[in-house]
Amino acid sequence: MSTFYVTTPIYYVNARPHLGHAYTTIVADTLKRFHKLIGSDARMLTGTDEHGDKIVKAAAKENKSPKEFVDAISAEFNALWKDLKIDYDQFIRTTDEDHKKSVQALLQRIYDKGDIYYGEYGGHYCFGCERFYTEKELEDGLCPQHKTKPEYISEKNYFFKMSKYQDWLKQYILDNPDFIRPERYKNEVLAMLEGNVLEDLCISRPKSRLEWGIELPFDKDYVCYVWFDALANYISALGWGNSDDLSKFDKYWPAEHLVAKDILKPHGIFWPTMLKAADLPVYKHLNVHGYWLVKDTKMSKSLGNVVDPRFASEHFGLDAFRYFLLRDMHFGSDASYSEEGLISRINSDLSNDLGNLFSRVLSMNAKYFAKEVPALGELSEEDEQIFASVDTAAQNYIQLFKEVRFSYALDGLWEPIRLMNKYVDSQAPWTLYKEGKTERLATVIRVLLENMYKIAVLLYPVMPESSQKMQAQLGKEFSLHEKLIDDLMSCKVHLRTGAVISDSSNRFPQFEKTAENREEKKDDKKDGKKNQKKDNAPKTEENAGSGLIEFADFQKLDLRVGTILNAEQHPDADKLLRFDVDLGEEKPRQIISGIAEFFKPSELIGHKVVVVANLPPRKLRGLVSHGMILTAEKDDHLSLLTSSAPNGSKIS
Ligand code: MSP
Numbered sequence: 001m002s003t004f005y006v007t008t009p010i011y012y013v014n015a016r017p018h019l020g021h022a023y024t025t026i027v028a029d030t031l032k033r034f035h036k037l038i039g040s041d042a043r044m045l046t047g048t049d050e051h052g053d054k055i056v057k058a059a060a061k062e063n064k065s066p067k068e069f070v071d072a073i074s075a076e077f078n079a080l081w082k083d084l085k086i087d088y089d090q091f092i093r094t095t096d097e098d099h100k101k102s103v104q105a106l107l108q109r110i111y112d113k114g115d116i117y118y119g120e121y122g123g124h125y126c127f128g129c130e131r132f133y134t135e136k137e138l139e140d141g142l143c144p145q146h147k148t149k150p151e152y153i154s155e156k157n158y159f160f161k162m163s164k165y166q167d168w169l170k171q172y173i174l175d176n177p178d179f180i181r182p183e184r185y186k187n188e189v190l191a192m193l194e195g196n197v198l199e200d201l202c203i204s205r206p207k208s209r210l211e212w213g214i215e216l217p218f219d220k221d222y223v224c225y226v227w228f229d230a231l232a233n234y235i236s237a238l239g240w241g242n243s244d245d246l247s248k249f250d251k252y253w254p255a256e257h258l259v260a261k262d263i264l265k266p267h268g269i270f271w272p273t274m275l276k277a278a279d280l281p282v283y284k285h286l287n288v289h290g291y292w293l294v295k296d297t298k299m300s301k302s303l304g305n306v307v308d309p310r311f312a313s314e315h316f317g318l319d320a321f322r323y324f325l326l327r328d329m330h331f332g333s334d335a336s337y338s339e340e341g342l343i344s345r346i347n348s349d350l351s352n353d354l355g356n357l358f359s360r361v362l363s364m365n366a367k368y369f370a371k372e373v374p375a376l377g378e379l380s381e382e383d384e385q386i387f388a389s390v391d392t393a394a395q396n397y398i399q400l401f402k403e404v405r406f407s408y409a410l411d412g413l414w415e416p417i418r419l420m421n422k423y424v425d426s427q428a429p430w431t432l433y434k435e436g437k438t439e440r441l442a443t444v445i446r447v448l449l450e451n452m453y454k455i456a457v458l459l460y461p462v463m464p465e466s467s468q469k470m471q472a473q474l475g476k477e478f479s480l481h482e483k484l485i486d487d488l489m490s491c492k493v494h495l496r497t498g499a500v501i502s503d504s505s506n507r508f509p510q511f512e513k514t515a516e517n518r519e520e521k522k523d524d525k526k527d528g529k530k531n532q533k534k535d536n537a538p539k540t541e542e543n544a545g546s547g548l549i550e551f552a553d554f555q556k557l558d559l560r561v562g563t564i565l566n567a568e569q570h571p572d573a574d575k576l577l578r579f580d581v582d583l584g585e586e587k588p589r590q591i592i593s594g595i596a597e598f599f600k601p602s603e604l605i606g607h608k609v610v611v612v613a614n615l616p617p618r619k620l621r622g623l624v625s626h627g628m629i630l631t632a633e634k635d636d637h638l639s640l641l642t643s644s645a646p647n648g649s650k651i652s
Pocket of ligand 1: 008009010011012013019020021023024049230231232233258259260261262263290291292293298299
């Protein structure tokens with residue numbers, strides 16, 4: 001069985017987790033699930049980076065010892081991953097004893113090889129970055145990151161001969177073009193290596209200045225530089241350097257690393273040269289993504305614009321939130337986060353396309369085949385097209401996932417989903433039913449159910465819970481096994497004819513409220529009286545007789561979206577048509593409408609309409625009407641009001 005090992009950066013514990021951290025961790029979880037889906041033994045590592053100056057300072061600010069402080073924030077990261085149902089195998093902390101042993105083993109190995117030496121160094125030290133800057137790297141004499149003046153420090157320290165590996169690294173990157181991906185980051189690293197610019201790396205800090213770190217095995221007056229310590233987590237987690245049992249390391253190393261562009265240099269340059277110096281294989285790929293921005297600015301605690309991933313996932317649903325993150329960020333580029341963007345992605349892709357498909361097809365199957373999976377008959381060209389489009393999209397999806405191009409993968413998978421919705425409209429199962437063409441009707445529904453199943457399985461890495469629920473709705477129990485994807489891709493039929501399946505689905509409700517509206521709603525809930533006052537407000541003098549209505553009056557209207565399943569002439573009235581409209585309720589409603597002179601009944605079947613759903617039933621020439629279809633009129637031209645929202649959506 002092939003293996004797969006994915007890692008996140010280990011996060012600093014000087015700040016609380018936010019959307020940026022959650023994104024990388026959700027991507028790692030998605031990749032792990034994807035590789036399990038395609039039959040690998042997949043493993044995921046995350047954790048916290050707990051040594052260094054930054055942590056000591058943050059702890060002092062809260063009057064805590066470094067240990068107390070790191071324990072508390074590390075636990076917060078861990079708790080968030082539990083709430084976000086991250087399926088990690090290991091949570092490593094750099095204060096773990098095993099990790100310390102590994103770092104010391106790595107240092108000793110490189111030292112013994114002669115690649116670590118002791119020397120005097122004077123340089124511009126930025127305490128924020130915990131590193132020395134050369135004159136050339138400073139911008140107007142200031143740290144390029146923090147815009148503060150670094151302190152000039154001259155002291156004796158240990159250095160790793162990184163410059164020795166510059167040519168090797170450059171050649172390695174050129175020989176393995178997707179070692180660092182997407183390409184722009186490979187080019188950035190190559191630019192850093194242009195000319196003979198790589199200097200040796202200072203890897204120690206005197207204890208007189210910093211005690212909170214791992215002691216050098218060859219000099220007890222020094223602790224290890226925090227980046228050298230942190231990068232080693234990826235192998236210490238597999239037991240390298242701290243255990244005689246190297247089976248995990250042999251099985252899972254080399255890794256797929258995930259990072260954002262802020263930490264490209266340590267991962268693109270320090271880490272591969274460290275591994276090379278220790279005679280260890282380098283990682284498989286460094287996968288680098290961009291930043292989540294809020295209103296064009298990087299999220300940061302100091303700007304107060306950090307997004308809380310726990311709130312977003314609780315409010316909008318964890319799977320919908322995951323889908324949005326993977327779909328809206330093109331891996332490698334920056335992306336903007338806004339609740340409006342999230343809502344519109346949920347409404348269009350999840351509710352209108354995927355959710356609507358499941359809801360329509362399952363309710364038709366319940367109505368036409370008493371919830372039993374119907375038999376597949378002879379396939380028409382249109383049916384074959386549906387199978388082919390799902391197969392092509394599935395193959396691309398798998399390939400693009402391997403290349404960490406999630407947004408393109410999902411975009412491609414939505415093509416057959418939209419095509420299937422159109423296929424429902426063009427095949428018009430309601431007409432086949434009416435005309436008694438049961439065999440053809442069965443085939444159409446079965447084509448849809450089989451392809452919906454494939455899509456549900458493929459969505460497992462992105463929306464694990466929804467994927468399993470959708471499969472359950474189709475009568476299938478999900479279990480990962482080595483041949484799952486091969487089986488899925490190699491045949492058309494996976495469901496059992498005659499199996500009883502769900503009669504409805506409402507997995508992805510619409511969100512119509514903006515953030516501001518939600519806040520208002522919360523206030524109204526808190527303040528019941530305020531709400532009541534609004535509803536019962538006396539008609540103001542300005543409004544009386546002006547044709548204006550109170551908001552409360554408008555709120556009384558129950559406007560719903562529905563699909564016309566049947567339309568026919570009223571048997572006893574020329575001007576009236578009789579409709580069966582699916583409003584997402586248990587059974588379609590009969591509605592009688594006086595629009596016969598404007599439309600042919602057959603033209604209206606399958607159309608989406610807006611219905612006033614709370615009018616009292618009314619008899620029109622012997623037939624009871626349970627609502628009213630809304631139309632718009634201008635210059636004697638009548639059109640139907642329409643909406644692409646799923647059946648039953650409430651208009652407000
Ligand atoms: N401790 C180091 C990493 C050591 S790994 C051996 C560190 N920690 S960090 O807490 O600052 O985490 C940085 C990482 O958090 C980024 O590389 C990225 O994975 C994630 N993100 C933090 N803010 C982010 C955004 N605004 N957008 C996307 N990801 C971001 O660096």
